[in-house]
Amino acid sequence: MSEHLPILLVVVPLAAAAITAVLRSGRIAWLVTLVTSWAVLGISVSLLVQVLRDGSIRYVLGGWPPPWGIEYSIDSLSAFVLVLLGGIAAIITPFALRSIERELERGLVHFHYSALLLCLAGLLGMTCTGDVFNLFVFLEISSISAYTLIAMGPDRRALHAAFRYLIMGSVGATFIVIGIGMLYMMTGSLNMADLAELIPPERNRTISVALAFLTVGIGLKLALFPLHLWLPDAYTFAPSAVTAFLAATATKVAVYVLARFLFTVFGMGFTFEVMALDRILIPLCLLGILAGSMRAIHQKNVKRMLAYSSVAQIGYVVLGLSLVSLTGLTAGILHLFNHALMKGSLFLAMGCIMYQVGSVRLDDMRGLGRSMPWTMAAFVIGGLSLIGVPLTVGFISKWYLVLGAVEQGRWIVAGVVLLGSLLAVIYIWRVVEVAYFEEASGDEPVREAPISLLIPTWALVLANLYFGIDATLTSGIASGAARLLMGGG
Amino acid sequence: MRILGLYNYWIFVFLMMVGFYILISRRNLVQEILGLTIFQTAVFIFYISMGSIVGAEPPTLAPGVEGIVYANPLPHVLILTAIVVGVSTMAVALALVVRIKEAYGTIEGDEIADLDTASEA
Numbered sequence: 001m002s003e004h005l006p007i008l009l010v011v012v013p014l015a016a017a018a019i020t021a022v023l024r025s026g027r028i029a030w031l032v033t034l035v036t037s038w039a040v041l042g043i044s045v046s047l048l049v050q051v052l053r054d055g056s057i058r059y060v061l062g063g064w065p066p067p068w069g070i071e072y073s074i075d076s077l078s079a080f081v082l083v084l085l086g087g088i089a090a091i092i093t094p095f096a097l098r099s100i101e102r103e104l105e106r107g108l109v110h111f112h113y114s115a116l117l118l119c120l121a122g123l124l125g126m127t128c129t130g131d132v133f134n135l136f137v138f139l140e141i142s143s144i145s146a147y148t149l150i151a152m153g154p155d156r157r158a159l160h161a162a163f164r165y166l167i168m169g170s171v172g173a174t175f176i177v178i179g180i181g182m183l184y185m186m187t188g189s190l191n192m193a194d195l196a197e198l199i200p201p202e203r204n205r206t207i208s209v210a211l212a213f214l215t216v217g218i219g220l221k222l223a224l225f226p227l228h229l230w231l232p233d234a235y236t237f238a239p240s241a242v243t244a245f246l247a248a249t250a251t252k253v254a255v256y257v258l259a260r261f262l263f264t265v266f267g268m269g270f271t272f273e274v275m276a277l278d279r280i281l282i283p284l285c286l287l288g289i290l291a292g293s294m295r296a297i298h299q300k301n302v303k304r305m306l307a308y309s310s311v312a313q314i315g316y317v318v319l320g321l322s323l324v325s326l327t328g329l330t331a332g333i334l335h336l337f338n339h340a341l342m343k344g345s346l347f348l349a350m351g352c353i354m355y356q357v358g359s360v361r362l363d364d365m366r367g368l369g370r371s372m373p374w375t376m377a378a379f380v381i382g383g384l385s386l387i388g389v390p391l392t393v394g395f396i397s398k399w400y401l402v403l404g405a406v407e408q409g410r411w412i413v414a415g416v417v418l419l420g421s422l423l424a425v426i427y428i429w430r431v432v433e434v435a436y437f438e439e440a441s442g443d444e445p446v447r448e449a450p451i452s453l454l455i456p457t458w459a460l461v462l463a464n465l466y467f468g469i470d471a472t473l474t475s476g477i478a479s480g481a482a483r484l485l486m487g488g489g
Numbered sequence: 490m491r492i493l494g495l496y497n498y499w500i501f502v503f504l505m506m507v508g509f510y511i512l513i514s515r516r517n518l519v520q521e522i523l524g525l526t527i528f529q530t531a532v533f534i535f536y537i538s539m540g541s542i543v544g545a546e547p548p549t550l551a552p553g554v555e556g557i558v559y560a561n562p563l564p565h566v567l568i569l570t571a572i573v574v575g576v577s578t579m580a581v582a583l584a585l586v587v588r589i590k591e592a593y594g595t596i597e598g599d600e601i602a603d604l605d606t607a608s609e610a
Contacts, residue, residue, distance in 0.1 A: 133567055137570060137574065140574045140577075140578070144577055144581055147581055147585070148581060151585055151588070156593065157605055159585055159588050159589045160589060160593075160598075163585045163586070166578065166581065166585065167521055167525060170525055170578050171525070174529050177536075177571060178532055178535065181532070181564075184567075185539050
């Protein structure tokens with residue numbers, strides 16, 4: 001049984017998605033989702049332990065040996081992302097019980113869980129696989145179910161947001177297919193490890209164009225500035241639990257895919273020395289950090305503010321990757337994990353507010369510091385993490401990022417990273433000021449969110465604090481993964 | 490003559506650009522989906538044409554059949570998968586358009602944006 005864990009990781013959520021689609025009851029669908037997500041967490045943790053102990057796992061599907069068959073290849077970076085996915089799913093599913101019941105129509109609840117499980121299966125498959133076309137298939141599975149999840153939002157603007165995300169996401173996926181096609185044309189292989197060997201190290205026009213198409217395509221999925229235009233609307237109008245799930249997982253797996261392609265398939269030498277991709281990525285990331293943070297400051301809708309903040313934070317992650325040093329890569333991989341914790345806890349806090357208040361506009365949040373103390377405290381800690389205050393995970397990632405920039409003498413980069421933190425202070429302070437220093441609107445008294453919503457929120461908040469105080473586990477895994485990416489590629 | 494001989498790539502690029510242009514210039518939602526479909530079909534043509542060899546036969550394994558030049562079947566398999574993905578995406582997109590029409594009464598992107606700003610203000 002244990003040697004089939006990699007494929008079970010994908011098959012179990014897929015089967016559960018089929019089961020929940022035919023169930024009528026939202027509660028039983030939730031139960032199936034809960035059991036599945038905890039099973040996924042268990043499997044991914046045991047895979048991580050196995051990878052850290054024994055090295056990468058290779059699982060061959062159907063007995064067809066690579067490069068003809070599809071293989072699943074799990075190394076420390078994949079295992080890290082898998083644990084993140086399992087953990088987020090396991091924490092958000094208990095939250096979703098009451099939150100989704102309130103926000104969605106009754107007949108749609110079990111479809112929501114079905115789509116959530118499909119999205120999870122797609123994301124897990126993307127992370128495990130060692131075949132580039134298989135990656136595209138799982139990417140589309142997770143994307144199409146994400147479009148559906150977003151469209152289930154209570155506001156009618158969710159429909160148009162999902163449509164725009166669909167159009168842009170499909171363009172991105174098609175670009176990825178073009179890139180894969182060009183790689184296949186030049187090498188005859190679809191297996192990542194095989195491609196790494198077969199791609200010629202000198203400059204070749206088809207391979208260069210393939211790199212360009214793949215980077216832009218993955219950048220669209222990743223919401224890399226300026227390809228981020230779908231993200232604010234999609235995150236704002238999706239149901240609260242869905243926003244938290246997608247914000248913490250979808251873009252992170254896209255970053256993983258980018259790292260896989262740039263470092264493992266194409267190799268560091270080709271990507272950063274021959275093609276000088278870092279010269280394009282670094283300015284785009286810096287612009288994303290500044291533009292995202294500045295747009296966040298003006299927003300009246302707090303979810304939209306957090307969405308723009310996500311664009312900035314993705315800039316940090318890809319910035320870490322494009323520094324192409326051990327510290328830089330460690331920073332990028334670490335921030336991938338940490339940002340998922342941060343944004344997950346912030347969006348779950350917004351979900352609590354949506355549940356009790358019925359709105360996520362800043363004007364409607366007056367005085368919540370007194371009427372919803374636990375929720376606002378969770379928001380404040382998440383916000384402090386976003387800023388990068390010591391004792392939170394945000395500080396650890398910012399520390400490594402600035403260290404990586406200073407090591408290379410990139411003072412502008414370090415300056416922009418710190419400037420982004422200052423801008424984050426501004427937009428977090430706006431919310432804190434309204435919640436704690438203004439009087440409540442006074443119509444009806446708002447009560448604290450129910451305990452089933454608070455426990456998952458605080459689970460993520462405490463994870464924020466724990467990994468901020470004792471970062472040895474996460475930074476150890478991240479630097480091991482970074483070493484693997486740089487050494488192997 | 491070599492450039493003219495690569496006519497399959499020219500068709501691919503032309504269709505891709507036509508589809509992409511329709512996608513970004515049209516505001517009507519169904520026309521956007523049409524542009525996306527043309528764009529994706531161009532990619533299918535790219536894959537299939539790269540697998541074909543002039544004078545090739547289908548790959549058959551039979552006694553007495555040796556040393557034939559066969560056309561690569563793998564791109565066809567990949568494209569079947571991609572077609573299915575494209576059809577699913579189009580189905581979801583059209584379902585969304587139906588819901589948008591019910592909710593807004595229009596499928597023009599400009600009018601939807603106007604209705605949104607009007608309701609927000």
